[in-house]
Amino acid sequence: MAGELLTNVSPHLHKKDETIARAMKDVLIALAPAAIWALVVFGFNVVLILAVSCIAAAIAEVVMRKIMGRKITLKDYSAMVTAVLFAFLLPPTTPLWVVAIGSFIAIAVFKELFGGLGKNVVNPAITARLLLWITPLSVYTTKFVRPFYWKDSGFFTPIATSFSKGVTTFQTLAGNSVDVVAAATPMSLLKSGRWGVDVITGPTPIGATWTNSAGRPTLGSLFLGLKSGCIGEVSVLLLLLGGLYLIWRGTIDWRIPTGIIGSFLLLNLIFWNQPLYNLFAGGLFLGAFFMATDWVTSPVTRRGKWIYAVGIGLTVFLIRLLHYRPEGVAIAIFMWNFGTLLIDRYIAQPKFGEVGVGVFNKLPILPEPAPAPAKKEA
Amino acid sequence: MSGKTGFKTFAGGIHPPYNKELASGKAIRACPIPPEVYIPLSQHIGAPNEALVAAGDRVELGQRIGSSDAFVSAPVHSSVAGTVKEVAEITGFTGAKVKCVVITPDADQPEFAKQQGKDLEAYSDEEIRAIAREAGLVGMGGAAFPTHVKLAPPKDKPVDTVIINACECEPFLTCDHRLMLERPADLVAGLKLLMKAVGARDGIIGIEANKMDAVEEMRKAASGADGIKVEVLDVKYPEGAEKMLIFALTGRKVPPGKLPSEVGCLVQNVGTAVALYEAAAWGKPLYERVVTVTGDGISEPGNLLVRIGTPIQALIDACGGFKGDLAKIVMGGPMTGWAQPDAKAPVVKGTSGVLALTADVVDVAEEHECVRCAKCVDVCPMFLQPNFIVQAVKREEWDKAEMWGALDCFECGCCSFTCPAYIPHVTYVRKAKADIGALKRK
Structure with missing residues (x-):
């Protein structure tokens, strides 16, 4: 016998490759097609934004963990997932310094200050994005370019939103202003009620026009990803493929995307609120497959997952019915991240063979204060 | 379903x-009788047995050597013909000391005399x-x-x-x-x-x-x-x-x-x-059983008919000894069995297997904070919430540990098997059971 034998408690087997790092790598793989497509549609900007976001997240993780005296856990890729998802929520022309601030806050505040992976209450990427939205920095994150704008300005000529004297323009990184027309996103079209040809025109590189005769983006172009919008939400098709890959790998639970998309579609069908256009227009697929399924901030029981998912679908529906907001999906998920706390605490899961169990756990309405740390016996 | x-x-x-x-x-074959057998007096759940023999006594194959008057108990019998060396405390497979009858077997072992015509x-x-x-x-x-x-x-x-x-x-x-x-x-x-x-x-x-x-x-x-x-x-x-x-x-x-x-x-x-x-x-009492000796750390895995009380080293020797980079010896199955610090513990009536696992198979990692992936909840056959049991045990909230199902857990280990954070749920459940039991007895 070589050395000491291990004597830990059973079980003595562990599922092969079932690690946090493996799951996070899976998410990155699943996001890759959408990222590559964003690069094709929006040019080299996308690479810079992703890189800056990842670097800022890594710095935030290392700095915060060092300060708090915790082990550095960059190896588990969770910071990279947050960084990529955060970048996915930004317009392709967001200035890099805004990206860096947002990504740093996502990790430093919304992940590490709460105690790191597993302890965070809200999805860091989404919360950082919403934070940008309510700060003055929001002026940098509301301008969108039309797809393939780079055919005029050049693929490797990154441009960024610039703000001066109440006016936003597009500039190259060197500071020269560029003549790029701002475009409406499908979501802002829905919001304004205008379906005019003037805001979105121009043929795609493959020649096909991406608007129909009435001037609206066709459903096909929305689904495939020939539209303006945030970096990550462009191609519904590629997000769907990535999401299905994650379900197949067992990394995310099929109930959450199914519940969100299903309930949202159903409600839009009932109220006949542009059902398919609404489905493919905004960030619903990105949210349903990659944001709402975040392990840490979604409920653990099957029943809880359905409540959470249908809740998000309903909330997005209400937001879009009352007032189109590009951040609708993010707001809904953020709200239901808190719902997760309640669902996990109060929604009962009957044990095997248990009958006559109510819907709710028998717990005091208010949590009792955390118990004092156990005293060491003298 | x-x-x-x-x-x-x-x-x-x-x-x-x-x-x-x-x-x-591999067909079942007899395991050679070791130079000494260590028969634990209590090999069941229930009231402990008293020894019926003392050092120096002569015992026959199948002779009753320990019993109790309590209803929930099962007597033990000698698995060999031989001489009682002593009644001593030996470390059993769970790591706890158990009272054993130590018997030195005769050189010539009799065949069991089967009763006929029942x-x-x-x-x-x-x-x-x-x-x-x-x-x-x-x-x-x-x-x-x-x-x-x-x-x-x-x-x-x-x-x-x-x-x-x-x-x-x-x-x-x-x-x-x-x-x-x-x-x-x-x-x-x-x-x-x-x-x-x-x-x-x-x-x-x-x-x-x-x-x-x-x-x-x-x-x-x-x-x-x-x-x-x-x-x-x-x-x-x-x-x-x-x-x-x-x-x-x-x-x-x-x-x-x-x-x-x-x-x-x-x-x-x-x-x-x-x-x-x-x-x-x-009319044969339970003094031997079939034990699977296997694992990638065993040279010639097989199924042995083993006398109760045989130390597991004897089983391993009968299967060609260890091979490879041995990391763990397990008594029982790999999901619920007990890891052994050495190969000395004796086989008991409940021993179904002896495993030798190498470092290639044994996958251990540091326990990470729960990431709430819910895989443990998905696989739990009792529909418990292992993640919350662990959380409650860490906070010593025993009423919550019970609410999440600590006492209904039968320790199958599915949760830990599938946990990406490598949390040893069963360890926490056992702690919950022990402490909740102690609280209830108060």
Whole structure:
């Protein structure tokens, strides 16, 4: 016998490759097609934004963990997932310094200050994005370019939103202003009620026009990803493929995307609120497959997952019915991240063979204060 | 319910690597008798036994050496003919000290003198229970609950179905598989005795679909028997857990905290049924059992007929010794067995396997904070919430640990198997059980 034998408690087997790092790598793989497509549609900007976001997240993780005296856990890729998802929520022309601030806050505040992976209450990427939205920095994150704008300005000529004297323009990184027309996103079209040809025109590189005769983006172009919008939400098709890959790998639970998309579609069908256009227009697929399924901030029981998912679908529906907001999906998920706390605490899961169990756990309405740390016996 | 393969199964569970092929083709052979046997006086759940022998006494094969008057107990018998060296405290397989009768076997061991001409049909239910008790029978799947107690269900809960647990859902183990291949008729006879003892009409032998050769053998052996059928089950762990097995085969659900008799079922292990047959037909007490010695750290894996009290080193020697970079020795199956600090612990009635695992198979990592992936909740066959049990135990909130199901957990280990954060849930559950039990006794 070589050395000491291990004597830990059973079980003595562990599922092969079932690690946090493996799951996070899976998410990155699943996001890759959408990222590559964003690069094709929006040019080299996308690479810079992703890189800056990842670097800022890594710095935030290392700095915060060092300060708090915790082990550095960059190896588990969770910071990279947050960084990529955060970048996915930004317009392709967001200035890099805004990206860096947002990504740093996502990790430093919304992940590490709460105690790191597993302890965070809200999805860091989404919360950082919403934070940008309510700060003055929001002026940098509301301008969108039309797809393939780079055919005029050049693929490797990154441009960024610039703000001066109440006016936003597009500039190259060197500071020269560029003549790029701002475009409406499908979501802002829905919001304004205008379906005019003037805001979105121009043929795609493959020649096909991406608007129909009435001037609206066709459903096909929305689904495939020939539209303006945030970096990550462009191609519904590629997000769907990535999401299905994650379900197949067992990394995310099929109930959450199914519940969100299903309930949202159903409600839009009932109220006949542009059902398919609404489905493919905004960030619903990105949210349903990659944001709402975040392990840490979604409920653990099957029943809880359905409540959470249908809740998000309903909330997005209400937001879009009352007032189109590009951040609708993010707001809904953020709200239901808190719902997760309640669902996990109060929604009962009957044990095997248990009958006559109510819907709710028998717990005091208010949590009792955390118990004092156990005293060491003298 | 049916699983993906169309065979009967339950909800939840996992698909571990089975590695049964290491030993499933190896016929049962006798393990050589070691220079000393260490027979623990109490090898069952229940009241402890008193020693009936003292140092220097001469004992015969099958002689009773320990017993108790309590109803929930099972006597132990000498597994060899020899001389008692001492009655001493020895470290058992759980790591706790247990009182053992240490016997030096004679150089020449007698064959067991089988009683002849017993009419199995003639036994009454009362007699079968007495035989089970007399022979020291306990559940041989690992739980080691005295069999005669199980055979006496409450009067108001009649048992109509006896189930033979032939799933052997633990990876690596093949001892029940071999018993079915080599002694199918004895198993059927044992099942008949069990059915008679509790007055059951139906007998079901539940076998996982990865042992179709055993299914065939058992169907042949059971073809003429009234009320006995052989059912094929989905290959999934823990198919052989009592409540899961009853549900898969009959659709009945045993409520939390209740026994199978609540839904009219009795579950017995393959080895126990065969041992009951041996006790009833031959008058043979339970002093030996089949143990699978396997794992990628064993040179020649196999299935051994081992005398109770044999130290596991003797089993390993009989299988060609260790090979490779040994990381762990496990007594029992890899999902619920006990890791051993050395190879000295003696085999007991509940020992189904001895595993030697190398560093390639053993996958240990530092425990990470729970990431709430909910995989443990998804696989838990009892529909508990292992992640919250762990959280409650860490905070010493015992009422919550109980609410999330700590006391309903039977420690199958699916949660830890599938946990990306490598949390040892079973460790926390055991702590919860011990502390909640202590609180309740106060």
